[in-house]
Amino acid sequence: MNIKAGVVGATGYAGAELVRLLTGHPQAELAAISSVSFTGQALSDIYPAYYHICDLVCGTQEEVVEKSDVVFAALPHGLSQELAKTCYDAGKVFIDLGADFRLENEDDYKEWYGGTYLYKELHEQAVYALPELFREQIRGKKIIANPGCYTTAVPLALAPALRKGYIAAEGIIADCKSGVTGAGRKLTQNTHYPELNEGFSAYKVAAHRHTPEMEQSLSHVAGGAPVKLTFVPHLLPVNRGILATCYAKLQKEASLQEIRQAYEEQYGDEPFIRLLPEGRVADIKNVRYSNYCDISLHMDPRTNTFIAISAIDNMVKGAAGQAIQNMNLAFGLDETCGLMLTPPAF
Incomplete structure (x- = not known):
């Protein structure tokens, strides 16, 4: 299996960490990235550490959805629901690193984030994806709420x-x-x-x-x-x-x-x-x-x-690594695929 992955918000810290991990994933290919602030610029111009590793140019959200099997959204709260709807209608897996799908109760979302559920049916489809606690609910899901740190x-x-x-x-x-x-x-x-x-x-x-x-x-x-x-x-x-x-x-x-x-x-x-x-x-x-x-x-x-x-x-298990762990579950891969990273000793 070769999963085509896209990252929306690739120039933020969580997005850039997703890129780092996806470039080393043996069964995923980074197909497209986007950034509102850096559209038209290569990611390696923004993060020189990625030179000759990821020289993809930041395109649009539409291009990311079109080219990808799974779309990771590394966006502030309030910006993921429309994108989730687009991905769901296109049959793509959507993994949200933001807060838009994390809370089950809309009143809680209103109280803590000041927003509303734009598509209640999507929230009913979404799964809160902390694998070690809710693993069986994640497998095969299309809308995945990735917990924070x-x-x-x-x-x-x-x-x-x-x-x-x-x-x-x-x-x-x-x-x-x-x-x-x-x-x-x-x-x-x-x-x-x-x-x-x-x-x-x-x-x-x-x-x-x-x-x-x-x-x-x-x-x-x-x-x-x-x-x-x-x-x-x-x-x-x-x-x-x-x-x-x-x-x-x-x-x-x-x-x-x-x-x-x-x-x-x-x-x-x-x-x-x-x-x-x-x-x-x-x-x-x-x-x-x-x-x-x-x-x-x-x-x-x-x-x-x-x-x-x-x-x-907080950038790996608390964000990008856990999101890839959830991708692995959603696509039926070994959960550890691309994630057996040894911490540095000093």
Whole structure:
């Protein structure tokens, strides 16, 4: 199988990362790319690292749809629904790295993103595609909502403990740190180098748009019981990485070894989840440029608190790598195809 892949929004960070990974995929061919800001320019002129690797010229969205079997949309929220409709009508697989298809409840989308569902029938067809939790729902789907970085790291850190009923569904705290690429390529005041360097601060405290998405995933894991969490993101002065430190109260007596057994049962055969040995702590430097999610488990018996820490590369497992993982599932390929990337040791 040789899948023709197209990337809309190829000059943003997530789009450029998709290009990097797709050029090394043994069963996919990068057929077309587009960019509103750089139409008519070669991608290698914008990212010189891609010189003689990807010299494709940025065309239009229409050209990407026409030439591709699968279209990846690396666009801001609110810009994917029309494109999804075009792809669906043309029989193409559509994988959205934005937020337009992630929330099941339109009222939540209105509240957190200020938008509406333009094509309700497409939202009914869409699948929320976090493979390690919802794999069987993804296979063969045409409209795929690719989770973001925080919304991958937090549910993966907590899912086995929540599914087995070891932790309470209320009072969960997700204390997360992100590399600056998570803010996108467009410069803002808080990502300007003099503001970011030698600093470390929280942002959108208890008001980040990823909150309902994480609660939605974890509520499904909990069998429909509503899960509520407090989410506080922080901006790290590094390029890549998400570190999610998640705190939850035990709701039944259990040792760390018993909870660990639940993680081994659920994740033991997962190719991209590495459950770290007891005593080791997840670290973003050990997952850079890879599709791995490292998880370490801890307990504070004094306060009856379970602590799960996950680390991912926000541009790979938190964006482009996971999107390709979902492409593999949608087309019936080996899920790991093109993604067995070894993180650099230093």
